[in-house]
Amino acid sequence: MQQPEIGRSTATIVPEEILVVVIEMSLSSWLVAGLVPGVDRRPLKTLSPDENALLLLLEGWRREAIAAGRDVTRMVVAYEAGRDGYWLARWLRARGIEARIIHASSVAVSRDRRRAKTDRLDTELLMRVLLGWLRGEPGHCTMVAVPGIEEEDAKRPTRERENLVGERTRIINRMKAAFARLGIRDVNPALRKTAERLDGLRTPEGVTIPANAMSELRRDTARLRMVEEQIAEIERERMERMAQAAPQRGHADAMVRMLSRVVGIGVETADLLVQEILLRDLRDRRAVARYAGLTGSPDESGARRRERGLSRAGNARVRKGMVQLAWRFLVFQKESALVKWFRERTADGRGRTRMVLIVALARKLLIALWRMVKTGEVPQGTLVRPDPAAA
Template sequence: MSTTQATQRSKEPAKQGDLFISFELSDKSWKLTAGDGGTSVSRHTVAAGDQAGVADAIVRAGKRLRTSSRARVHSCYEAGRDGWWLHRWLGELGVDNIVVDAASIEVNRRARRAKTDRLDGDKLLTMLVRHHRGEHVWSVVREPTPRQEDERREHREFERLTHERTSHTNRIGALLVLHNLRPNVRIGGRDWSNWWSAHCEALGQKLRAEIERELARLELVKQQVRQIEATRRAEVHDGRQPTVARLMQLVGVGERGACVLAHEIFGWRHFSNRRELAGCLGVAPTPYASGDSHIEQGISKAG
């Protein structure tokens, strides 16, 4: 399937007396809201990343809610900056954890809603119980393996670096326009040095220094881009990226696009049909049908 699975369930369904825990994660502290599937709730706060504190909170929550020592523990948290390490660690503890796509969580839009960590934790707990009772309340994110997760780093860094390179170039051009200087060569390119030497004296000392610093950062970014490109080519040439090499044999697919397809689409995701693939890529339709009106609003681009 795509990034999320709308109907993913645990191999063993939740039973009466199981312990349910929702995690509300933040930079400094984590809010754990535990329940037994009924009205009883136990709340705990631990320091962010405190594994011993989380394990102790789970034990204390079970004792307070009087669940059996053999009861299964089900938990959830929203996908975010903590990534997958918490999910894998909870699995090692024997906790049945799921990572939820935050954009799929239902929100009441009838009025301005109150939002606190406590309210969010309570809502996640309620939806976790409903999820294990068989309701479709959210989408569960599919977990990549540690190796698959690591493989995605390179092309994502490459994309950030290319955006940063464009940002530096645009900034330098904007600073030059302040003095009606419009380079007829590519900024930072092969002929840039001669153009800059001929025109830099017309600028003020502070502005010239600022542009020099921007040029230094631009050169560093370009150097890092070249390093990633060289590493990528070496891996393809040595046969360490067979999927990328096969995709590059297709007409219109270059090295950069092949890496993205190999590691984001074909690397660890699984699709059952064309609709799931289209949904992942954001080319799903957005029809509008109400009464006699039937309009296709175009591609959603929500992949």
């Protein structure tokens, strides 16, 4: 995924020829604010969430600028990243309008404890942020890279599976709590045979499970089986897609196969890393670490120096997956250079040291895997399975 002009705009801005528009989007309405060349007023219009009505409004403002003697050669529309996703940006770009999505966390807001906040004030803030970005001011704000609909859709299986795994855990914990409430021990709700054992279970009081509790457990068991079937279906469809080797997914699937050859990395983790970060055109290793939120957040003022831990400003899925993978690497890749580096620095056996350095290991490992898929360089000492295609 290419990311041109994400940190700052490199195009020359001509104020008399550019129509700048920002949108404050909500479920029920869109508040659209414009900066029309040749027009002194700042137009503000509330629309229903309708892309065609927005297009008509933009054309109307463009005609106003032409009537004022300005030749509009560029139209820029921006809105904050949020629930509506990327569809509107793609729709506008298909009609020749430059659409931008502002990363919400990069917008500086007032530090007043009780600052006023309305949709109108939000549009003014977005307009100031967008104009600063258009002027090419570095670090003013960050734009989100707009993926194609196929790229966006490719992330859905991994994210859906993540939600289903969480749902499975919640159901199992709820069933464990129900059994504990009745005093029944040594029952594992995750096992399929548990559903068959329900009728024969007895409480310490020597009675069967009460009727309402039994009905609840049976419904939870049915939900659990359905969730497990859906997880298996997602995994099966992923393997089928990789076996088909579709041309539009060839590059991504090749990365997944390469990563899954590393001992300790499964297809699920490999697919997560590829779709969420490794397909992105990140500039260097620092950008890779920043995107994953695996960098520090220093707090410095005068002589005071302290570290507040992870920035957590990046992709939470990548960050969580990499920390889990780092712990697995300690088990499956004991002879790798990265694991030896970790062992040397945690030889004191202190738990706090291990917790801090596991994040450093996750960052180093992510950068090593990024280099691996970009250049083919295998991390030093890492065990890699043979390539089935080369056999």
